[in-house]
Amino acid sequence: MHHFTYRDGVLHAEDVALPRLAEAVGTPFYVYATATLERHYRVFRQAFEGLPHELCFAMKANGNLAVVRTLANLGAGADVVSAGEMEMALMAGVPAGRIVFSGVGKTAEEMARALKAGILQINVESEPELETLAGVAAELGLTAPVALRVNPDVAADTHHKIATGKAEDKFGIDLDRAPAVFARAAALPSLEVTGVALHIGSQITDMAPFAAAFGRIAGLVEGLKGQGIALKHIDIGGGLGIPYIEGTTPPGPAEYAAVVRQTLGHLGATIVLEPGRLIAGNAGLLVSRVVRVKEGTSRRFLILDAGMNDLLRPAMYEAHHHIHPVQAVPGEAPLRPIDVVGPVCESGDTFARGRLLPELKEGDLVALGSAGAYGAVMASTYNGRPLVPEVLVNGGRFHIVRRRPDLKEMLALESLPDWL
Template structure:
């Protein structure tokens, strides 16, 4: 469920009509719903009610400070994958003991930043990283709490570019070597083993891969405890998918996901961490754009928008589907037809949809891309010297610009021409 509905013939974000935002901020823009962010976080929190747990929002999905503040105020922890994300989490008041540092390529500078600023745990992905963390922590006279990320060799049945739990993926330590590496970790200075981490991919729409991975984690927990390790925390990752197309069958609910967790690891007495990102932020956001031209081609029509692949890269990168709807609600029985929805960038890949059946739209009409709150603004760029587009947060009948569109002067001033030119 989201809070983007037609009211009096116009698509609203909560109680704000989208044309009102377009008039104030210009198009294109991203808009996020506070009510949807809140609801989706609480669904995960409630799914693990009665268990010792922490929901750590995977902020790579959407790291705008205002979005983070909404979730932080609800009690969310944060899953970060860079020093920059760590700084963002701390900037909105998230204490270090609610921040988990993931990622396959942590630098020594990032380790130092988190150790000195406070950290719940590092999810360590390799032996070289483990040795580096030991060296940094012991050099500071501190102890780094760690969970080793194990690769369970489970097929997540998702897009190849967002699968992370198979043996050929770059993530984690092969589960067959876990006991050996945990023994190494326990012997290192500056390292405290606190748990196990696993994450098998993103946009999963089937619970079976989770069950297979978590069952392996439960078996590993028993083996590691027998080896003398105090395994008291299980980081089970994220990855639960969202319905991008409204006519598709809905993915499993957080409550059903929580039942899998209870069934597989609930008997172990461990604190459980989960790292949802997409399901919290995805359906909480829209990308709103204006039609520049309707172009009649040979055998097909094109809707050319003022949004482009630099604003929303997912269709070009992943062949991702986003529902596209007119902001003005079509009348019952209104004319529809197939059209290619494209942007103005000089790339054939700047295509959002091919032969999509849509109501008839013309220049000046507003369109909205649903389910654009995750991996939208965070993956955007200024390709073709197009400014980053505004982000807007809505709460009830209020809205605020939470990232402004930079001026061209601001963009130009970032570059420096050497004196010798």
């Protein structure tokens, strides 16, 4: 569910009309609905009620400080994949004891910063990383809370670029090798083995891969207990999909929680959850203005002022985003196929091909739906285009939570050598 609706023929974010935001901020821009963020968080929490759990929002989905603060105020932790994300989570008010540090390439410096901050756990993804972390912790005179990320070798029905649970993927320790690595971790005095972690991919809309992966992890946990290694945490990652295409209804938190209870609920461990897309995806829109309509030889093009540098998902993942005219059109208005593209000098700068849309003209506003996750956080300044601003709406109020930089600010990090 989201809080973007038409009122008197104009698309609103909660109680704020999008044209009002466009006038105040300029286009393109992202807008997030506080009510949606809060509702999605609460629905997820309610689904796991009665089961010990910790919900750590995946900051790679949306790292805006205001978005993270909104969730932290409700009790959310954070799943981070860099020291930068960890510092951002702390700045947003997430307690260190609710931060999980994931990722395959953590440096010794990042490990040290995480240990000094006192985070909940570090998810280790390889044997060399385990040895590095043990050395860093020993040097600091600290004990590192460790969960080993295990690769269950389960295929998720999702895009190959966001599948992470197969044996050939870069993530995690092979399931068969895991007992020996756990034994090694338990023997290192500077480490405290706190849990096991897994994450099989993103935008998953079928419960079967989750059930298979969780079942394999349950077997591992029970075997480790027999070896005298009792785990406090089972970190199951995130990955639950959202309805990018209108009319589709992927499984929700209740179905997901039922699978978790059935496969892992008997183990007595705290379940660590790392949703990102499910919380933030449908809480955001990318609002853009039509630059012009171009009639090609065989195709029509709707050229927007938003580009692939603002929303990379369609170019990177062939992702679908619903496109809404901000000014409502009559239900009987004819629809024609048109390619929706941006101004970036790449053929891949295409949001949709042959999308059926009503007639739109230069100056009209459109909103790309389900853009609250992996949108602004992946934006760049490619083609010398400034980073897209972000706006948070709360009822009838709004605040620009990341402004658009000007060219001087964009170039502030650059300098010319003295020979030029």
